[in-house]
Amino acid sequence: MNPSNNNIETQDDIGTTGHEWDGITELNYPCPRWWVWIFLGTIVWAVGYWYIYPAWPVISGDSERGGTKGVMEWTQYKQLEESQSEIFSRRAENLEKLQNTSTKDVMDMPELYEFAVVGGKSAFKENCAQCHGSGGGGAKGYPNLNDDDWLWGGSLKELSKTIKYGIRSDHKNTRNSVMPPLAAVMGKDSVTKVSRYVAGLSKGSSSTAEGAKEYKQMCSACHGVNGEGNRIFGAPKLSDGIWLYGKGDEQQIESQIKSPQHGVMPAWIDRLGEDTIKQLVVYVYSLGGGE
Amino acid sequence: MLEKHKKLEKNSILLLIFIIITISIGGLIEIVPLFRLETTIEPVKGIRPYTPLELAGQDVYIREGCYGCHSQQIRALRDEVERYGHYSLAAESMYDHPFQWGSKRTGPDLARVGGKYSDSWHVQHMINPQEYVPESIMPSYSHMATSKASLDDIGSHLEALRVTGVPYTDSMIENAYTDAMAQANEGEANTKDGLLKRYGKNTIVRDFDGKAGFVSELDAIISYLQVLGTMADLKDYNPDVVE
Numbered sequence: 001m002n003p004s005n006n007n008i009e010t011q012d013d014i015g016t017t018g019h020e021w022d023g024i025t026e027l028n029y030p031c032p033r034w035w036v037w038i039f040l041g042t043i044v045w046a047v048g049y050w051y052i053y054p055a056w057p058v059i060s061g062d063s064e065r066g067g068t069k070g071v072m073e074w075t076q077y078k079q080l081e082e083s084q085s086e087i088f089s090r091r092a093e094n095l096e097k098l099q100n101t102s103t104k105d106v107m108d109m110p111e112l113y114e115f116a117v118v119g120g121k122s123a124f125k126e127n128c129a130q131c132h133g134s135g136g137g138g139a140k141g142y143p144n145l146n147d148d149d150w151l152w153g154g155s156l157k158e159l160s161k162t163i164k165y166g167i168r169s170d171h172k173n174t175r176n177s178v179m180p181p182l183a184a185v186m187g188k189d190s191v192t193k194v195s196r197y198v199a200g201l202s203k204g205s206s207s208t209a210e211g212a213k214e215y216k217q218m219c220s221a222c223h224g225v226n227g228e229g230n231r232i233f234g235a236p237k238l239s240d241g242i243w244l245y246g247k248g249d250e251q252q253i254e255s256q257i258k259s260p261q262h263g264v265m266p267a268w269i270d271r272l273g274e275d276t277i278k279q280l281v282v283y284v285y286s287l288g289g290g291e
Numbered sequence: 292m293l294e295k296h297k298k299l300e301k302n303s304i305l306l307l308i309f310i311i312i313t314i315s316i317g318g319l320i321e322i323v324p325l326f327r328l329e330t331t332i333e334p335v336k337g338i339r340p341y342t343p344l345e346l347a348g349q350d351v352y353i354r355e356g357c358y359g360c361h362s363q364q365i366r367a368l369r370d371e372v373e374r375y376g377h378y379s380l381a382a383e384s385m386y387d388h389p390f391q392w393g394s395k396r397t398g399p400d401l402a403r404v405g406g407k408y409s410d411s412w413h414v415q416h417m418i419n420p421q422e423y424v425p426e427s428i429m430p431s432y433s434h435m436a437t438s439k440a441s442l443d444d445i446g447s448h449l450e451a452l453r454v455t456g457v458p459y460t461d462s463m464i465e466n467a468y469t470d471a472m473a474q475a476n477e478g479e480a481n482t483k484d485g486l487l488k489r490y491g492k493n494t495i496v497r498d499f500d501g502k503a504g505f506v507s508e509l510d511a512i513i514s515y516l517q518v519l520g521t522m523a524d525l526k527d528y529n530p531d532v533v534e
Contacts, residue, residue, distance in 0.1 A: 019297075057324040057327070057330075057331075067330070075530065076367040077367055077378075077530040079367070080367045080368065080369060080372065080378070083368075083369040084369055084372070087369065126374060127407070130408065130412070130416075130423050130424055131408070131409075131412055131423065139422070139423060141411070170406065170495075263409075264409035264410070264411060265409065266406055266407060266408065266409060271376065271406070271407070
């Protein structure tokens with residue numbers, strides 16, 4: 001190929017930039033018009049943006065909290081507040097009703113009840129399901145919330161207290177109780193006897209069976225004479241087949257006597273607030289075990 | 292003009308000098324605001340440096356790459372605030388080196404996970420996440436239960452952080468190891484008082500993993516998780532008030 005044919009300069013009347021390196025030159029095409037306009041436009045836009053929105057750090061106006069503020073005084077916090085108040089105003093009617101109605105009366109107001117259950121359900125999913133299971137079915141060490149078996153009580157009032165302040169939590173109003181390690185006091189023999197007796201309770205052990213005497217002495221103050229439990233201490237019923245820890249076999253009961261386990265439930269009042277807790281109470285109540 | 296530019300292009304030293312000048316302008320514009328970083332940190336009460344045990348926990352957090360799935364930054368958006376609580380403040384991560392804001396949320400944000408669960412829940416959840424959340428894809432970290440927390444050089448760790456501006460005092464550095472043991476309830480009698488004096492009476496002192504006898508990585512990471520998002524006194528916080 002003839003090298004002179006490669007020189008585009010001769011085929012076009014654009015001209016070159018004037019740079020020349022070892023015979024190589026550079027064509028001097030102008031930038032496309034549309035591109036130039038967009039470029040200028042962004043500069044104008046930026047100036048307008050600085051004027052309207054917070055933009056420049058360090059340079060502070062009247063505020064120590066650095067940066068220019070812009071004439072709209074926009075902040076993400078104000079924007080958050082606005083978007084929240086939009087939702088709040090949609091909920092306001094029901095929320096206000098909820099605040100002014102005792103939880104007990106909510107049960108008789110279908111619309112408000114519905115509102116509370118739906119709100120409670122979504123709060124439950126985010127905050128409670130990890131421990132109590134997504135349907136409130138519980139797990140080992142975490143009680144089932146949809147049956148009639150309550151450690152501390154299933155009335156609206158008791159539920160409210162439990163959820164607000166927690167159980168053995170950091171809150172000063174928390175529910176609290178301790179099952180003491182009794183094995184050392186009782187001695188090995190007696191521990192075995194009582195364990196067998198308690199394991200039999202749910203299967204209908206009689207009060208004259210072996211171990212009954214020791215049970216009455218050591219355990220009945222909290223768990224009840226017939227193993228019916230005591231809600232003041234959150235002491236579980238031992239005479240039903242529902243167990244917080246394990247399956248209620250002798251071994252499990254023996255280990256509870258030797259080194260008692262204690263469930264901890266966090267307090268929610270500071271995290272969730274009164275309104276959400278009211279909805280949660282109604283929701284948990286609605287799961288089927290409410291009293 | 293073009294002729295002058297030609298000179299620049301043909302003299303490498305001159306070119307170098309001008310390149311440096313040009314880059315410095317851009318560099319300054321990026322760096323200068325950092326000298327006034329304090330103006331971006333909100334005045335809020337309650338933020339303290341991490342205790343040595345919490346710091347050891349943060350080390351484990353970083354080593355295991357928890358930030359790959361968890362963020363620690365609640366943005367000021369309605370749905371985030373609804374789900375996770377009060378939006379994060381810059382002040383809340385001012386002693387994090389490196390900060391753990393993260394950018395990926397395979398799991399939930401952890402900025403306010405402190406106090407949300409019990410210690411024993413965390414223990415089980417770290418060992419086997421699927422036990423409580425069957426659909427979870429979080430891996431098991433059961434090795435933490437049996438590994439000793441790395442506390443032997445925790446004092447030098449505090450010292451290094453002090454260089455970056457974290458206000459650790461001499462007595463905090465000196466007592467770092469004792470404080471770590473005390474917080475996990477493995478210290479000698481009355482070492483607890485010193486810890487509470489140095490880090491405040493709200494410091495959580497517990498046997499976090501429920502296993503007496505030694506301070507595990509599980510102790511460390513749970514102490515860290517339990518303090519996340521709990522320090523700032525948010526009740527008194529108002530974004531419009533300038534100190």
